[in-house]
Amino acid sequence: AQSVTQPDIHITVSEGASLELRCNYSYGATPYLFWYVQSPGQGLQLLLKYFSGDTLVQGIKGFEAEFKRSQSSFNLRKPSVHWSDAAEYFCAGSNTGTASKLTFGTGTRLQVTL
Amino acid sequence: SQTIHQWPATLVQPVGSPLSLECTVEGTSNPNLYWYRQAAGRGLQLLFYSVGIGQISSEVPQNLSASRPQDRQFILSSKKLLLSDSGFYLCAWSDSNSPLHFGNGTRLTVT
Structure with missing residues (x-):
């Protein structure tokens, strides 16, 4: 079955440290992949998306993600975390371009410590 | 630019009472519209999506229903709420190949 897995429920980093959030996918073909961020009590905001082409994708707020087919991964990275980055992050995938099939x-x- | 409005932001309702959550989108026409539920510690679960007026697809059997009376209006309803309906409900829209854009959500507590 098609799925997206985020193995880490909770991560704590110090402000200024680098960040990597893991995401693994299970799709037969190259999927469409997304990272969203959600602040407490708010909706989700799109950080970046991967459809095809360059496997390193740049997003908003200084985030980037790298698609690695060999590892079935789409990890989110940021070189230096700011306290305002504290939030919940969601990885999502689809085997079509339509959001109705997004998992x-x-x-x-x-959590970001000062 | 496109905007999505969802209300109310919070709602506390007794068990057995009806529910109506509303979502509207501005700045686009014929969007795809979605209702998601987010339970604590779990991801987002797609409840309903609509590709046009009066066209509703349900992803999971449940105590809820959805309607799309106008092109840019999407309503989530229930005739009688259950305790298990508590959660954070998110409305979203997309174009044919664009990512989802979410509203700010409604926190529903059923007591």
Whole structure:
């Protein structure tokens, strides 16, 4: 079955440290992949998306993600975390371009210590 | 630019009472519209989606229903709420090949 897995429920990093949030997917063909961020009590905001082409994708707020077919991964990275990055992050995937078939991971909660 | 409005932001309802959550989108026409539910510690579950007026697809059997009376209006309803209906409900829209854009959500507590 098609799925998206985020193995880390909760991650804590110090402000200024680098960040990597893991996402693994299970799709037969190259999927469409997304990262969303959710602040407490808010909706989800799109950080970046991968459809095809360059496997390193740049997003908003200084985030980037790398699609690695050999590892079935689409990990989210940021070189230097800011306290305002504390939020919940969701990876999502689809085997079509339509959002109706989007599958979300269970999310990773990021805590940033000062 | 496109905007999505969802209300109310929070709602506390007794068991057995009806529910109506509303979502509207501005700045686009014929969007795809979605209702998601987010339970604590779990990901997002797609409840309903609509590709046009009066066209509703249900992803999971449940105590809820959805309607799309106008092109840019999407309503989530229930005749009698259950305790298990508590959660965070998110409305979203997309174009044919664009990512989802979410509203700010409604926190529903059924007591």
